[in-house]
Amino acid sequence: MLDLVPLFLDLISFDTMSDEVSTTYPSSEKESEFADKLVEILHSIGVSNAYKDEYSLVYAHVDNNKEKTIGLIAHMDTSPALKGGIKNPRIIKNYDGKDIKLNDKYLMEVNEFPFLKEIQGDDIIVTDGEHLLGGDDKAGIAIILTFVNYYINHKDEFNYNLAISFTPDEEIGKGALHFDIKKMKADVAYTLDGGSIFEASYENFNAAHATLKIYGVGVHPGSAKDIMVNAAMLASEYVLLLPSEMVPEKTENREGFIHLTDIKGDVEEASLSFILRDHDKDLLEEKKVIMQKALETLKNKYPHGKLELTIEDDYRNMFDYFKNDMTAINLINKAYLNSNVKLTYSPIRGGTDGATITYLGLPCPNLGVGDFSPHGRFEVVSINQMEKMVEILKELFK
Numbered sequence: 313m314l315d316l317v318p319l320f321l322d323l324i325s326f327d328t329m330s331d332e333v334s335t336t337y338p339s340s341e342k343e344s345e346f347a348d349k350l351v352e353i354l355h356s357i358g359v360s361n362a363y364k365d366e367y368s369l370v371y372a373h374v375d376n377n378k379e380k381t382i383g384l385i386a387h388m389d390t391s392p393a394l395k396g397g398i399k400n401p402r403i404i405k406n407y408d409g410k411d412i413k414l415n416d417k418y419l420m421e422v423n424e425f426p427f428l429k430e431i432q433g434d435d436i437i438v439t440d441g442e443h444l445l446g447g448d449d450k451a452g453i454a455i456i457l458t459f460v461n462y463y464i465n466h467k468d469e470f471n472y473n474l475a476i477s478f479t480p481d482e483e484i485g486k487g488a489l490h491f492d493i494k495k496m497k498a499d500v501a502y503t504l505d506g507g508s509i510f511e512a513s514y515e516n517f518n519a520a521h522a523t524l525k526i527y528g529v530g531v532h533p534g535s536a537k538d539i540m541v542n543a544a545m546l547a548s549e550y551v552l553l554l555p556s557e558m559v560p561e562k563t564e565n566r567e568g569f570i571h572l573t574d575i576k577g578d579v580e581e582a583s584l585s586f587i588l589r590d591h592d593k594d595l596l597e598e599k600k601v602i603m604q605k606a607l608e609t610l611k612n613k614y615p616h617g618k619l620e621l622t623i624e625d626d627y628r629n630m631f632d633y634f635k636n637d638m639t640a641i642n643l644i645n646k647a648y649l650n651s652n653v654k655l656t657y658s659p660i661r662g663g664t665d666g667a668t669i670t671y672l673g674l675p676c677p678n679l680g681v682g683d684f685s686p687h688g689r690f691e692v693v694s695i696n697q698m699e700k701m702v703e704i705l706k707e708l709f710k
């Protein structure tokens with residue numbers, strides 16, 4: 313038998329941090345070992361076909377002689393931002409909504425983390441102040457495994473077959489790199505990854521990145537008049553030609569941006585890196601045009617400099633898929649309605665594996681798991697929300 317909270321505490325005691333600089337897949341051996349553990353758990357509850365593939369993705373199926381299959385996906389790695397593998401997390405029963413002292417060094421204040429008010433009265437789990445909790449995304453894994461355990465013992469209650477996948481390297485942007493929809497064999501799927509269970513998402517950014525290379529003309533500064541073209545100066549001038557309000561620090565909700573992520577240079581050579589983001593794909597195209605126009609302005613002003621701008625697309629907003637096929641959304645709406653839980657949708661200001669999986673051909677919105685302020689020592693999960701999510705999955709498969 314599997315019990316949600318002990319299972320969750322067991323899963324977060326394993327360090328599965330992904331590694332940004334690694335060149336292997338998965339990025340750390342620890343993830344691969346954790347995948348073995350999950351396969352073992354699945355076998356122990358009766359899912360005998362569970363396996364780890366050559367990329368350390370875990371797949372499993374519970375056939376129930378139904379026409380359609382719903383898939384559930386969660387990621388195994390934790391953020392490289394802080395070490396995981398926490399051995400002494402703290403359970404706070406019936407949380408009183410006040411500031412939480414994590415240890416002698418760290419106090420978690422309600423005015424700094426206003427979500428704490430939303431989980432007042434819940435049983436919650438907090439860190440020891442030295443590790444991240446790992447609820448992102450082991451809350452998702454624990455919810456899925458708890459549900460699978462129930463499903464396999466109550467098959468006659470459900471009208472959909474069940475497919476499961478656990479993926480590595482989500483936190484370093486490679487969670488869906490080797491995801492195989494043929495191995496998943498589902499009609500719709502959901503990533504269980506993220507915050508409050510009262511919010512879900514089927515919108516994310518459209519994303520592109522750009523690189524500008526500038527080659528100047530370097531001569532002795534004493535005799536530079538009308539000859540020198542200073543690449544570093546052009547680089548800063550280019551940045552000032554872009555709209556100053558269209559940056560991450562001044563935008564929210566569905567507002568997009570052009571974000572300068574790196575700049576370096578000298579007289580001879582400079583290079584700038586940008587990321588471009590917008591929920592609306594036409595507005596993303598407009599941002600590309602803005603960058604092109606700024607380039608032309610600079611080229612005309614400095615005909616002796618050489619400027620090369622390249623812009624490449626990264627990921628797409630999954631909403632462009634869902635606006636034509638709401639099946640996955642309708643199913644989840646019905647599950648929430650039948651569970652008597654109010655659900656709102658919010659656009660993700662980032663990417664999500666679900667978007668990549670959606671464009672591979674498997675529609676995949678994201679659901680919450682009750683995990684808050686992830687990627688650091690102030691991470692918290694609500695046990696009540698995790699338990700509720702297991703109940704909502706039961707309604708989803710009915």
Ligand SMILES: [Zn+2]
Binds near residue numbers: 387448449482505506
């Ligand atoms: Zn996550």
